[in-house]
Amino acid sequence: MEFSTAADELYGVVPEEFVATRTRLAREARADGDAALAKRIGALRRPTLSAWAVNLLTRSAADDLGGLLDVGARMREAWGSGGGLGDLERQRARLVAALLRRAGELAAEAGRPLRDQAVREVEDTLQAATVDEQVAGEVREGRLPRPRSHTGFVPAGFALAPGAGAEREPEAGKRPKPREKAAPAKDTAAPAERKAERPRVTRTSAARARRAEALAGRADEAERALADRTERADAARRVAEDASAEVGRLRHELERATAERDSAARKAERAEQARDRAEEAARDARKAAKEARRAADRDAAHG
Template sequence: MEFSTAADELYRVVPEEFVATRTRLVREAKAEGDAALAKRIGGLRRPTLSAWAVNLLARSAAGDLGRLLDVGARMREAWASGGGLGDLEQQRARLVAALLRRAGEIAAEAGRPLRDQAVREVEDTLQAATVDEEVAAEVREGRLPQPRSHTGFVPAGFALAPEPPPKEQSKPAPPEKPARREKKAERPKVTRTSAARARRAETLARKADEAERALADRAERADAAKRVADDASAEVGRLRHELDRATAERDSAARKAERAEQARARAEEAAREARKAAKEARRAADRDAAHG
């Protein structure tokens, strides 16, 4: 078994089947004697519903997803070089919309329809993949445990696009300036809220993963106990079979002994009859001799 094969299988199943599938794959890796692979598989985290839907896109809509990621790469290049985006934003919007529809379809086909929150998380992840190269690689791989997000449009690591320099003015700034400052002041608030939401999601994911690990450990111990019980049951069956065979042999020997005893009794009776007949014959012979 290879790690990539096991990981692809894990992130393809619905989230409710993840733990059971992971436990089976860990057990198979241990059975093959690969403890390192078993530990690596055991460390994989169960995906949320939205992350699972994105992972399915990497397998069921690889063409459109690849085109979206290519558009994202071109957008990042444009930002890095200071060039214009042209129609890249429109292309991105069309591809994201198509992928959202496809995600909803394949999730529904698997019996796990996406609700509004999950749809938003899928969209956030796709948007983040166009502006963050690392997220793009994760999405392309199809093994996301959690949805991804990115605050604002600017790709990670790049500065904001330069704004046109303000015209020289000798009089006080126009009224829209305070509104502009207010808009700028809101950015940290959005960032802090997003960061807090991300930290909370990470905490919840960690707790869920810990619970999954505990459940997997209990399941593995239960499997080990079942194997011991099965072995004991097999041993009891084997001993019962041996007992039945020994009992049969004993009964057969008893029947043979009984038949031998009956034969001995018949032989003794025949011997007594023979001795009696011999005695009668001698007496007859003695009487004949006396009269002769």
């Protein structure tokens, strides 16, 4: 058994069967003498419902999903060059909508229809796969344990939009026209008036500089606060995902224990019924034996 084969099988079952399948595969690996493989299999995490639905697309809608991931790759290239993003955005929207419908159909066919929250998580994962190459690879592999999302408005690896913060380059073959120098305005102010105006200009410039510095400090503080809150939100999201997975695991174990209890109760009830029938048969047999002895005694007395 190879790890990839075991992982593909494991992430292809419905979430409720994940734990039992993982246990079986790990047991088979240990039986083959591969303790390391058994440990790797045992470490695989049970997928959430939305992650399982994305994995379904990898297996049952590979062509459509591959088309979306290809569009994502072209979008990341276009972002670097700044051209053709509009058409690619429209293609992405159509493909994501079609894949969401397909994911809902596949999940319903498997007996696990998707609710609104799961649908949103599937959509977030598909969108993230178009802007983040690493997420695209995970989606293509089809072994997601939890949904993915992308924070921000640009693809991973790009800090700014194309051309942001830079002057526009002149079109090829065209030279920018030199700016015409404006004729200097004739200074009609008296020397005394100009001398009185200079302190006011200096004070205004200094005030503006202090205000700009204060605003820049506030912007830095806001960015640090945003980064801190984003990190906390990501940590809380990971805790929530782990808790959700644990709840699913416990729910599955509870369902299995409940089924075992009900089965044991049915067996106990059947055993009690069989015991009652056996006791009744024994009483009938004892009664018949007693009557037979009495008949034999009467025959002996009259003989």
